[in-house]
Amino acid sequence: ETAVFQTPNYHVTQVGNEVSFNCKQTLGHDTMYWYKQDSKKLLKIMFSYNNKQLIVNETVPRRFSPQSSDKAHLNLRIKSVEPEDSAVYLCASSYRGDYAEQFFGPGTRLTVL
Amino acid sequence: GDSVTQTEGLVTLTEGLPVMLNCTYQSTYSPFLFWYVQHLNEAPKLLLKSFTDNKRPEHQGFHATLHKSSSSFHLQKSSAQLSDSALYYCALSNNRIFFGDGTQLVVKP
Numbered sequence: 001e002t003a004v005f006q007t008p009n010y011h012v013t014q015v016g017n018e019v020s021f022n023c024k025q026t027l028g029h030d031t032m033y034w035y036k037q038d039s040k041k042l043l044k045i046m047f048s049y050n051n052k053q054l055i056v057n058e059t060v061p062r063r064f065s066p067q068s069s070d071k072a073h074l075n076l077r078i079k080s081v082e083p084e085d086s087a088v089y090l091c092a093s094s095y096r097g098d099y100a101e102q103f104f105g106p107g108t109r110l111t112v113l
Numbered sequence: 114g115d116s117v118t119q120t121e122g123l124v125t126l127t128e129g130l131p132v133m134l135n136c137t138y139q140s141t142y143s144p145f146l147f148w149y150v151q152h153l154n155e156a157p158k159l160l161l162k163s164f165t166d167n168k169r170p171e172h173q174g175f176h177a178t179l180h181k182s183s184s185s186f187h188l189q190k191s192s193a194q195l196s197d198s199a200l201y202y203c204a205l206s207n208n209r210i211f212f213g214d215g216t217q218l219v220v221k222p
Contacts, residue, residue: 004156033210041200043157043212055209090156098145098206104156 002026004105006091012111013081020067021076021108023091032074033102034066035090043090049074050096078110086112115140117205119213127221132190134216136177136203139184144207146179146186151200151215160188160201193220 004025013019025032031050037043047066048055054066063079078085088107094100118137126132138146151157161170163179163186170177175190186203198220203213 041151041215041217043202043215045210045212048210098208099162100206101147101159101162102149102210104158106156 002028004091004093004103006089006105006108008108009106010109010111012113014113015083016080019078019081019110021089021091021110023074023076023105025072025091025093025103025105027093027103029093029095029103030071031094031096031100032068032071033092033094034074034076035092035104037088037090037107039087046076047074081110081112083112086110115144115205115207115209115211117203117211117213119201119203119216121216122214123217123219125219125221126193128195129192132175132188132193132197132218134188134201134203134218136186136188136213137184138186138203138205138211140205140207142207143181144205146177147204147206148175148177148186148188149202149204149212151202153199157200157202193218195220195222 007022033048034046046060067075088109090107091105092102094102116139120135146163148160149157150160161172177188202215205211
């Protein structure tokens with residue numbers, strides 16, 4: 001099956017902890033993304049990454065960082081979570097190019113207590 | 114700067130009536146426009162995207178026309194179905210991607 005896979009599905013943690021989310025795509029795409037979908041369903045791009053370029057949304061706090069081992073994997077690390085980090089984090093992939101469709105994973109729901 | 118505006122946060126209508134969800138954009142360069150749909154507890158997925166040759170994209174009864182003169186890419190369907198209830202995002206791509214805030218469509222019997 002070719003798709004975008006994310007683990008875990010859910011994660012509950014306390015303020016100040018470090019968390020890491022995994023994303024893998026088997027679609028052969030060269031670009032991957034992380035999005036944050038908040039409680040109001042606003043979809044905000046956090047990072048886009050291919051093997052040559054990392055584009056960071058300038059509004060993303062520095063405690064967030066993407067980690068990639070190869071073009072099929074893009075993990076997200078949050079160094080010290082805050083309550084406002086509670087959200088669904090969606091991973092996506094596409095071919096590089098403006099016309100490319102993005103394929104989304106099922107998301108990881110983070111709850112920060 | 115580049116942006117996408119979806120004016121309606123919530124659209125509620127009765128099954129069988131026509132659907133129109135608004136999308137306007139601002140772009141430095143000539144962009145590609147997309148509509149993504151997200152059903153409850155599912156991931157967003159592509160509904161349709163603009164063509165480079167001014168053809169009108171259609172999918173599952175939905176269509177949208179890119180009007181560069183008015184910077185719009187409104188989503189339309191002639192007759193709403195209960196299964197169309199979902200969250201719809203308009204998106205723009207021109208080297209970077211920008212999503213609108215989304216429009217929740219609720220179709221009632």
